[in-house]
Amino acid sequence: MKTETIKQTVRYFWKGLWVAALVLGLMSGNASALDVSSKEEAVKMAFSGADKIVKKRIRLTTPQRAAIGKLSTQVVRDKTMSFYSGIKGGQNMGYAVVERVTNRSWSISYMVVMNADGTVKDVEVLNYEGARNWGVQYESWLKQFFGMKADSDYRSISGITGATISVRTITAGVQKIAAAYQVIFLDKVE
Numbered sequence: 001m002k003t004e005t006i007k008q009t010v011r012y013f014w015k016g017l018w019v020a021a022l023v024l025g026l027m028s029g030n031a032s033a034l035d036v037s038s039k040e041e042a043v044k045m046a047f048s049g050a051d052k053i054v055k056k057r058i059r060l061t062t063p064q065r066a067a068i069g070k071l072s073t074q075v076v077r078d079k080t081m082s083f084y085s086g087i088k089g090g091q092n093m094g095y096a097v098v099e100r101v102t103n104r105s106w107s108i109s110y111m112v113v114m115n116a117d118g119t120v121k122d123v124e125v126l127n128y129e130g131a132r133n134w135g136v137q138y139e140s141w142l143k144q145f146f147g148m149k150a151d152s153d154y155r156s157i158s159g160i161t162g163a164t165i166s167v168r169t170i171t172a173g174v175q176k177i178a179a180a181y182q183v184i185f186l187d188k189v190e
Contacts, residue, residue, distance in 0.1 A: 050086035
């Protein structure tokens, strides 16, 4: 069998498992994944009622990357970050960041919404392409992040049996985004 045919067969297999997991997850009724088709749609849902949504693409300086890394206790490789802010009546409703990360061989897309004071307002899993570990999409797990800041103890986030890598990936991402918000908008590191 040709290598490309084998790869295509494996892709169809994993997509089939993903669809089965999606159906089972939806049947359970407790999953917290947003039903959206784009980043923009997810951000609109996060800032419902906003007069407008503004996207700020920020090129991170070396001092900003170092400060974010120090706060989040991880190496920050991002050169840019995009923050979406909802504006209502001239007032900022907060900021949201949508990220897509690779977790082993599949990807997870999630959104972190920050309050103006630097606390996490919401975390939503937008898309999970893996065939397992749907536990990271449950509100009961995601709400552990609510109210956390850049300097909070992210080691306190509970794990999920069978989803260790997914839990670590999302936890590190939320911590990095909270640290970036702190550095860029509150500490105003240049």
